[in-house]
Every structure is written in C-alpha cells, then in structure tokens.
C-alpha cells in the first residue's frame with residue numbers, strides 16, 4: 001500500500017527534539033505515572049494488582065473494566081460498543097481499512113489530521129475535501145457537504161473538536177451531518193481525540209446522535225497520557241466485529257500495562273480532566289491576550305481543543321516563518337502548510353503555562369523585527 005508522507009509527523013520528527021520551547025505539542029502537558037497514581041488515590045509505589053499481573057495478551061478487545069469506563073463517557077453506550085486500539089491513530093486506521101476500498105467515496109472536512117484524507121486515498125477511494133474557512137469561524141458549510149455526497153459515499157469524516165482550528169461542532173451541527181449521511185447510508189467518523197478539552201460545556205458525541213456514528217479517541221490529549229498509546233473505537237457492535245477481523249492481523253491486544261493505567265485514568269477522570277481544563281482555559285486566556293496585544297497576529301479564538309490557528313502578518317510562507325522562529329528564538333510552532341493551509345501557524349497552547357508565556361514573549365520580540373506583508 002502506497003501512502004503520501006504525513007506532513008505534520010515529519011515536521012515534528014525533524015524539530016521537536018531540537019527546539020527550546022515546544023508550542024507545537026497537541027497534548028495537554030503530560031502526566032507522570034506518579035502524578036496519575038496520586039490523582040487516583042493509589043498509595044502503593046507499585047500497586048499490588050499491577051505487580052501480580054501476568055504479562056500475557058489480556059482480554060482481546062481490551063479489558064472489560066476499561067471498555068466499561070470508556071462507554072461511561074458517552075450518553076448511551078455499553079462495553080459492547082467499545083474496541084480498544086493502539087491510540088486514535090490505530091482506531092482511525094482500522095475504521096478506514098474496514099469500511100473503505102477502491103471505488104468508494106469519502107468526504108473529509110479539512111484541515112484535519114492527515115490520516116482522514118491520506119488513508120482512504122491510499123485504499124483506492126476518491127476523497128472530496130470540504131475546506132473550512134476562518135471567515136465562517138472554521139465551521140463546516142453543511143450545504144457544501146450535502147452537495148458532494150453520493151450513494152458511493154462510505155464515510156463523512158470530521159475531527160471534533162477540530163485540530164488545528166479549535167472549532168467545535170455542537171449538537172445541531174452533528175444532527176445536520178447525521179441527516180446528510182443518513183440520506184446516502186454513509187457512516188460519520190468523528191475523530192473525537194480532543195473531547196474533554198472544551199472551553200465551555202462539552203459537545204455530545206456523534207455516537208449518541210447517529211446510528212451510523214463512529215467515535216475514535218484516546219488517553220493522549222485531554223487525559224495527558226499519550227505515552228500509553230491507548231485508544232478506542234466506539235460504534236455499533238456490528239462495525240466493531242468487522243473491525244476486529246482486521247485488528248486480529250495488526251494488534252491482537254493492546255498492552256496490559258497500558259490498559260491498566262488507562263482504566264486508572266478514566267476512573268480518576270474528574271481529577272485528570274479538571275487539571276486539563278485548568279491548563280487549557282488558563283492558557284487560552286494567555287494566548288488570547290497575546291493575540292489581542294500583538295498587531296501582527298490574529299485568530300478565531302478556539303472553543304475547544306489544544307491548538308489555535310493563528311495568522312502572522314509576516315512576509316514569508318508559514319514554513320519559512322516556523323523555521324525562522326525555531327532558528328532565531330527556539331520556539332516551535334507548526335506551519336499551516338503541513339496541514340494543507342497556507343497563511344497560518346498552529347500554536348499548541350496546552351503546555352506548561354510558563355513555557356507558553358516565555359515562548360509568546362520571544363515571538364513578540366521576533367515579530368517586532370519582521371517586515372509585514374504590506
């Protein structure tokens with residue numbers, strides 16, 4: 001299977017170990033296992049149930065305990081509707097492998113995580129991209145989506161909350177996309193990896209709105225535990241049975257230790273997500289003040305997520321802006337071009353607050369010396 005290079009991952013691989021201040025990261029500042037265990041009220045250094053665990057494959061679909069906890073984050077789902085995967089990246093891949101082939105059509109709302117365009121294309125599907133625009137607050141134009149779906153459309157793919165813009169589609173929007181999909185029998189795959197990072201009330205999940213809705217997610221972003229590499233697919237159990245046929249060839253089971261700590265995090269979700277909310281809300285206020293006071297920066301304020309798409313009025317491509325910033329200031333952003341959109345940089349704002357403040361301060365000094373586009 002041939003596939004195009006993953007531009008954001010290549011950018012990260014090239015620079016993230018070389019920068020001073022990483023404002024390209026999309027996870028809420030990561031937790032140590034000691035911090036997680038403290039939040040979960042575990043007093044033993046090595047919990048006895050973990051020490052006693054036999055290192056075999058574990059339950060194949062993921063532990064019943066973990067699947068029940070994942071289901072509990074949705075309004076109307078049970079453990080039967082949950083399949084544990086190797087991150088959201090594994091979940092998305094498995095859904096496309098299961099549902100899409102040559103001759104199929106996929107509609108992807110972009111910008112998005114590149115998996116949602118590159119994988120279906122590599123599987124032989126035709127992909128129609130519906131572009132978000134800042135003028136519309138980065139919200140999808142549902143009429144445009146309705147115009148491009150056909151009976152060949154297998155999946156309409158959204159990332160909600162959106163990476164990179166931080167836009168949030170709420171219940172009414174999800175109902176609209178469900179209605180459009182229902183008319184042609186398509187699935188709606190909603191990459192919900194940023195669920196739990198909303199600035200206000202959380203939006204519902206597509207799986208609680210549409211009978212052919214699929215939610216993918218993980219412990220990476222709002223749970224600050226990307227190192228577990230632990231994700232899930234939530235959807236109708238017939239879909240999960242079909243996914244399992246593929247999963248048997250690629251995964252067998254996820255790691256038992258990862259499953260164990262993920263369950264611990266979900267049991268302590270009030271504390272873990274409370275910490276994340278504190279970071280994302282406090283830091284977005286810092287970023288918003290910075291943009292307001294910076295004549296050469298503008299954005300549509302995110303309503304959720306961990307990233308903002310910011311336009312910098314500097315006479316260079318987004319890639320050149322980001323490389324110059326790295327070399328001159330040590331601050332790492334992500335170029336919009338790596339997400340298929342020129343004219344913006346993506347700023348990850350969910351890092352430690354002092355990193356964000358120091359980084360933005362350095363960027364201001366740099367911007368003061370750059371000629372504007374005029």
Ligand SMILES: Cc1ncc(COP(=O)(O)O)c(C=O)c1O
Nearest residue numbers: 087088089113159163193218220
């Ligand atoms: C929209 C989106 N989906 C999926 C992923 C992959 O996440 P995970 O760590 O759960 O595999 C990312 C990571 O940045 C992402 O932004």
